[in-house]
Amino acid sequence: MRLQRTLKERFGFDSFRLGQEAVIRDVLGKQSQIAILPTGSGKSLCFQLPAYLMEGTVLIISPLVALMEDQVATLKQQGEKRVVALNSSYSYHERERILSTLHHYKFIFISPEMLTVSKVAHKIQQIKIAFVVVDEAHCISQWGFDFRPDYLRISEFLKTLHNPSILALTATANQKVIEDITRYLNLHDPTLHIYSLDRPNLSYVINKMESEDDKTNWLINRLEKSTGPGIIYVASRKRADELAQVLKSKGESVTSYHAGMEHEDRAFVQAQFLNGDVEWICSTNAFGMGIHKDDVRQVIHEHIPATIANYVQEVGRAGRDGKLSATTLIYTEEDIRKTQFIIHEDSPKEEEIRYFGRLRTEGKSILEAAQLVGLSETGMRMLHYYFERFSIDETIDQIKKQSAEKEAALKQMIGLVEEKNCIRERILYFFGENLEVNPEICCGNCQPNHTGMLNLAKREQSNRKWSDWSERLTQLLG
Amino acid sequence: MDFSILLCSLFNHLGGEKTPYAGFHLLRGKRSGQMMQDVAYYGVHPFFGILPKLSKAHFDAAIKELEHKRLITIDEHSILHLTEEGKRLVQFARTSHFDGWNYRGREEIFFARLSLIVQTLSHFKEGVKQFMPVQREPEVQQFVKVFLRNYPIHDPTFSAQLKKELYEALEDSQVTDEQKGVFTHRLVGYQSTGWTWGQLGEQLAVSPLNVKLSYIESLHMLLNTIIGVERYPLLNRIAYQIKVENHLNDSTRRTKILFDQGCSLEEIAMIRQLKASTIEDHIVEIALDNKQFPFEKFVEIEDCLAVQKKSEVLETKRLRLLKESFPQLSYFQLRLILSVPSKGVNSE
Numbered sequence: 001m002r003l004q005r006t007l008k009e010r011f012g013f014d015s016f017r018l019g020q021e022a023v024i025r026d027v028l029g030k031q032s033q034i035a036i037l038p039t040g041s042g043k044s045l046c047f048q049l050p051a052y053l054m055e056g057t058v059l060i061i062s063p064l065v066a067l068m069e070d071q072v073a074t075l076k077q078q079g080e081k082r083v084v085a086l087n088s089s090y091s092y093h094e095r096e097r098i099l100s101t102l103h104h105y106k107f108i109f110i111s112p113e114m115l116t117v118s119k120v121a122h123k124i125q126q127i128k129i130a131f132v133v134v135d136e137a138h139c140i141s142q143w144g145f146d147f148r149p150d151y152l153r154i155s156e157f158l159k160t161l162h163n164p165s166i167l168a169l170t171a172t173a174n175q176k177v178i179e180d181i182t183r184y185l186n187l188h189d190p191t192l193h194i195y196s197l198d199r200p201n202l203s204y205v206i207n208k209m210e211s212e213d214d215k216t217n218w219l220i221n222r223l224e225k226s227t228g229p230g231i232i233y234v235a236s237r238k239r240a241d242e243l244a245q246v247l248k249s250k251g252e253s254v255t256s257y258h259a260g261m262e263h264e265d266r267a268f269v270q271a272q273f274l275n276g277d278v279e280w281i282c283s284t285n286a287f288g289m290g291i292h293k294d295d296v297r298q299v300i301h302e303h304i305p306a307t308i309a310n311y312v313q314e315v316g317r318a319g320r321d322g323k324l325s326a327t328t329l330i331y332t333e334e335d336i337r338k339t340q341f342i343i344h345e346d347s348p349k350e351e352e353i354r355y356f357g358r359l360r361t362e363g364k365s366i367l368e369a370a371q372l373v374g375l376s377e378t379g380m381r382m383l384h385y386y387f388e389r390f391s392i393d394e395t396i397d398q399i400k401k402q403s404a405e406k407e408a409a410l411k412q413m414i415g416l417v418e419e420k421n422c423i424r425e426r427i428l429y430f431f432g433e434n435l436e437v438n439p440e441i442c443c444g445n446c447q448p449n450h451t452g453m454l455n456l457a458k459r460e461q462s463n464r465k466w467s468d469w470s471e472r473l474t475q476l477l478g
Numbered sequence: 479m480d481f482s483i484l485l486c487s488l489f490n491h492l493g494g495e496k497t498p499y500a501g502f503h504l505l506r507g508k509r510s511g512q513m514m515q516d517v518a519y520y521g522v523h524p525f526f527g528i529l530p531k532l533s534k535a536h537f538d539a540a541i542k543e544l545e546h547k548r549l550i551t552i553d554e555h556s557i558l559h560l561t562e563e564g565k566r567l568v569q570f571a572r573t574s575h576f577d578g579w580n581y582r583g584r585e586e587i588f589f590a591r592l593s594l595i596v597q598t599l600s601h602f603k604e605g606v607k608q609f610m611p612v613q614r615e616p617e618v619q620q621f622v623k624v625f626l627r628n629y630p631i632h633d634p635t636f637s638a639q640l641k642k643e644l645y646e647a648l649e650d651s652q653v654t655d656e657q658k659g660v661f662t663h664r665l666v667g668y669q670s671t672g673w674t675w676g677q678l679g680e681q682l683a684v685s686p687l688n689v690k691l692s693y694i695e696s697l698h699m700l701l702n703t704i705i706g707v708e709r710y711p712l713l714n715r716i717a718y719q720i721k722v723e724n725h726l727n728d729s730t731r732r733t734k735i736l737f738d739q740g741c742s743l744e745e746i747a748m749i750r751q752l753k754a755s756t757i758e759d760h761i762v763e764i765a766l767d768n769k770q771f772p773f774e775k776f777v778e779i780e781d782c783l784a785v786q787k788k789s790e791v792l793e794t795k796r797l798r799l800l801k802e803s804f805p806q807l808s809y810f811q812l813r814l815i816l817s818v819p820s821k822g823v824n825s826e
Contacts, residue, residue, distance in 0.1 A: 069614050077608045090616055241676075248680075255677065264664075267612050268672035277671050464671070466681050469658035470645065476600050476667035477641035478634060 006049055011078070017042050019195045023167070024050050026191050027131055030165040033191040034137070034181055036173045038199060038316065043169050044071060047133045051106055056128035059164075060109045061154060062135040068109045074292075075107060082106040086114050103127040112150035115157045129164045134185060137168035138309060141180030152385070155186040166190075171316065172197070172309040174431045197312065197431050201319045203453040204423040205444035206329045206416075215302050215330050216246060222300070222328075223252045226454040228279040230298035233305070233314055235338060237284055243302070244282040253279040259286040277464040288314060294321035298454070301329040304339045307409040308416055308430050324441070326453035329417060336414055343406045346378040350396050356383055357392040422446050479691040480684075481540055483571045484525075486549055486560060490568045491522045494559040495796055498552065502537045505529045507582050509727060511759035518766040519795040519816050523579035528694055530583040536687070575652075577698040580721050585697035588720045590618045591625070593665050595716065598626065599637040600667025612666050625715065643710050651703040656682060657696035660689055725767050733760035758810045766817045773818055777811050785815045 003024060007013050016024075020042060023035045027050040037043050051058045062068045068085045075083045082105045084098055102108070102123050114120055134140070140151050158166070168181050168190070182190060209215050219232065234240050237258040244256035255278045257269045272278040274293055281287055285305070299318040305311040311329075319325030348356065352373050359369035370380035386395040412430065419426045423443040425435040438446060441453055467475065488501055496516070503513060507527020517526055541558075544550045549564035560568070594613040601609045611619065630636050648658050660682075663673040675686035682689060704710040705717055726734060736746045743761065747754045765771040773782065781804070788803050789795060797812050804812065 073610055073614075077610075094616055094620075255674070261674070263614070264612065264672070265674040265676075267610075267614075268666070268674050271610065271612070271666070271671045275669065275671050466659070466663070469648070469655065469662045472659075472662040472665075472670070473641055473645060475670050476596055476662070476665055477637045477644075478603050 006052055010052060019193060020045055023193050027167055028053060031191050032166045032187050033193060034168045034178060035193040036170055037195050038171055038197045047167060054130040056130035057105055058107050058130050060133040060135055061112055062109050063139045072109055085109040087111050099123045112154055116150055116153055121157055125160055129161055131165045131167060134168045136170060137181050138170040138173050138177050140184045141177045152184055155184060172312050196433055198428055200439040201322055201324050203326050203441050203443060206423060209330055209332050211332060218330055220250050223247055228298055229296050230280050231317060232280060232282045232300045232302060235303035240282050240284055254282055257281050257283040257287045288317050297325050299327045304331050304335045304413060304417060306339055306343050308413050312427060324453050331417060339410060343410055344403060346376045347399055347403050348375055348379045348383060353396050354392060479574060479688060479695050481687050481691060482544055483567060485540060485544060486564045487568045488525050489558050490560055491520050497556045498541050498558050505532050511763055514763045514766055524576040526578040527582035528576050528578040574695060575699050576695050577702060581698055582722055584720045585701060588717050589697060591621050591716050594618060594622045596665050597667055599631060602631055603634060603637055604668045606668060640712050643713050647700055647704050647710055647713055651699040653696040653699050657692050660693050661696055726763060730760045730763050733757060734764050762813045762817055765814055773814060776814055781807060782815050782818060
């Protein structure tokens with residue numbers, strides 16, 4: 001009853017969505033758990049609600065600054081003022097001020113990197129922690145492009161907190177990821193809450209094409225015939241800009257989005273998409289996390305994501321409102337090689353690791369050594385982490401193992417794109433699930449050439465247009 | 479504002495004596511002693527720090543393009559020279575109104591504050607109290623929170639007052655209508671989303687970087703229009719501490735305090751536990767920043783005049799060349815002499 005009342009009063013909902021209540025009960029019972037809930041199922045509520053029924057502060061460890069800021073902004077919108085994100089965007093004084101009043105906050109969002117700052121860790125140890133949330137917990141086992149060694153250090157920090165209960169949240173996890181999360185967070189016999197990741201309102205189509213031009217032409221045709229709102233995922237920033245340009249020249253409402261853009265511009269694009277000013281976003285994988293748009297009708301990949309987990313995460317942004325939505329992946333033979341190149345781009349090679357080791361023993365700083373070797377930012381982080389723990393030979397071994405894992409993950413993804421039978425079934429199988437019932441419109445292999453998921457009516461054009469400056473000023477301020 | 483014209487105009491000031499990198503660091507606002515000296519010697523204050531985030535790749539590409547268009551050449555010592563064509567381009571270009579020296583990227587903070595204030599008022603005007611703030615910098619949010627606390631933000635006449643100030647300041651500032659368009663479309667409000675640099679570039683058929691440049695120029699012009707002018711009380715408060723008041727860095731400032739107390743260079747070096755050459759760098763910087771600097775403490779007035787004359791005749795500010803003519807003077811003395819304000823090179 002208490003749960004229902006809080007749900008209504010704080011969040012304005014009448015009932016829980018699938019899985020939420022069970023997870024919340026375990027949080028209240030101080031039971032550590034791994035909760036796997038599909039994208040769009042209201043994961044945040046699982047820690048927001050019990051926070052109000054428990055004493056102390058909830059510490060949320062979150063991998064992405066953008067995601068963190070978004071969650072803070074959302075909580076503030078809900079009227080919660082006792083919320084803060086501890087990340088590197090604060091000035092020294094501001095951070096000092098926050099740290100000295102830390103006990104005052106109900107929700108503290110923090111990046112794994114920040115936890116390794118001893119002053120910050122020390123302050124957190126002094127306040128009462130209700131429980132700890134590890135958001136997007138699959139990052140722990142994702143060694144991919146965004147290697148985050150500090151994620152692996154979380155357990156070292158948790159030990160100093162007198163074993164609070166832990167809630168690891170993610171939308172994508174298979175057996176291996178679950179094992180990694182359990183091991184790296186040092187969880188003892190965690191409760192598993194696993195809900196089917198199947199999204200019956202999404203259709204999956206995967207098409208192989210002959211050339212880049214074919215893909216572009218296919219996209220031009222698709223956008224002409226069907227409507228968004230939609231996201232087109234591409235492999236690089238450059239391609240995002242180029243493709244947006246091409247589609248725009250065909251009269252489509254498209255804009256590009258990637259991490260090379262200024263923060264303000266990215267905020268503009270997000271707002272335009274939410275507001276319906278722009279119908280299509282042409283983006284790298286930077287777009288999506290923390291974007292709450294329920295009526296995304298299409299997600300199109302025009303490249304091959306590095307892992308099935310990434311792919312599922314990205315297509316999962318379609319149809320959060322439960323209405324029929326189409327996801328399509330188009331690729332060429334060449335794309336397989338491209339992705340292969342990208343996943344190994346950041347991994348230092350054996351001779352580079354040895355050279356790095358020599359430079360370090362000569363007393364060069366990590367940054368200097370990395371520059372001399374010519375390592376990427378990610379490569380430097382990797383070696384920094386490993387060198388603290390392993391010998392050079394062990395490091396080489398580790399990194400080889402990692403490359404092999406990435407390679408294996410990509411193989412699974414390639415297996416998926418080449419699947420001749422049901423794609424949905426294959427995805428679920430990857431996550432250790434069996435498909436019970438195929439929805440009426442399932443995938444490109446179950447119903448070839450089915451367009452039932454596509455809205456073929458032309459969408460109304462947005463009326464956003466350039467105004468005279470004084471007119472614009474009047475629009476803004478009256 | 480066109481980036482290639484901007485570069486040509488900058489290198490025109492640098493008189494064929496500097497490498498492309500000097501220009502790169504200047505645009506990014508690098509604060510080294512050498513840079514401070516160059517800024518003063520060559521009178522390039524307006525360009526200093528107008529693109530703090532300019533990437534090396536972008537800059538290099540732009541330089542390549544200028545070479546390709548034969549507007550510049552780079553000699554075997556990596557020194558950049560304008561061609562006749564390049565000089566003509568500068569001659570016929572519209573004069574720019576940057577004031578980099580006094581703002582150094584801080585104009586963006588002013589705009590961020592203003593944009594969050596406008597976004598807030600625009601939503602409140604429609605009775606909407608919850609929205610995703612377009613500015614996420616905690617310091618900007620904090621500033622706006624404190625700022626708005628003092629005003630009746632629910633009162634529509636308040637947003638009308640801000641609008642009036644903005645309208646008049648934009649008119650007064652002499653920025654072009656296109657610049658006014660860019661400025662107002664970077665602002666956001668209730669159901670009015672912002673335009674990215676790319677979208678603005680398409681609309682105006684120029685490159686995104688050129689849009690950004692003309693936006694920065696317009697901010698400098700706007701700030702110079704409002705700061706200290708009574709007609710714009712709200713904008714003045716929003717521009718609080720935006721103009722750089724103190725052009726010296728901390729270490730140099732500490733040296734200045736000792737110098738002003740009458741310490742000799744040797745004493746300062748000893749007290750501060752720094753090398754004599756570092757203190758000399760500081761002194762040159764202090765001299766550059768102060769028209770009333772007591773040069774006579776270090777150089778004879780006759781030497782000063784002679785060096786200045788020679789510099790004019792040789793058309794150079796290069797120390798090595800001047801040193802050949804004045805072997806009796808130290809490099810430190812030469813640098814000081816060159817920092818004596820001669821003719822109107824100062825931005826103020």
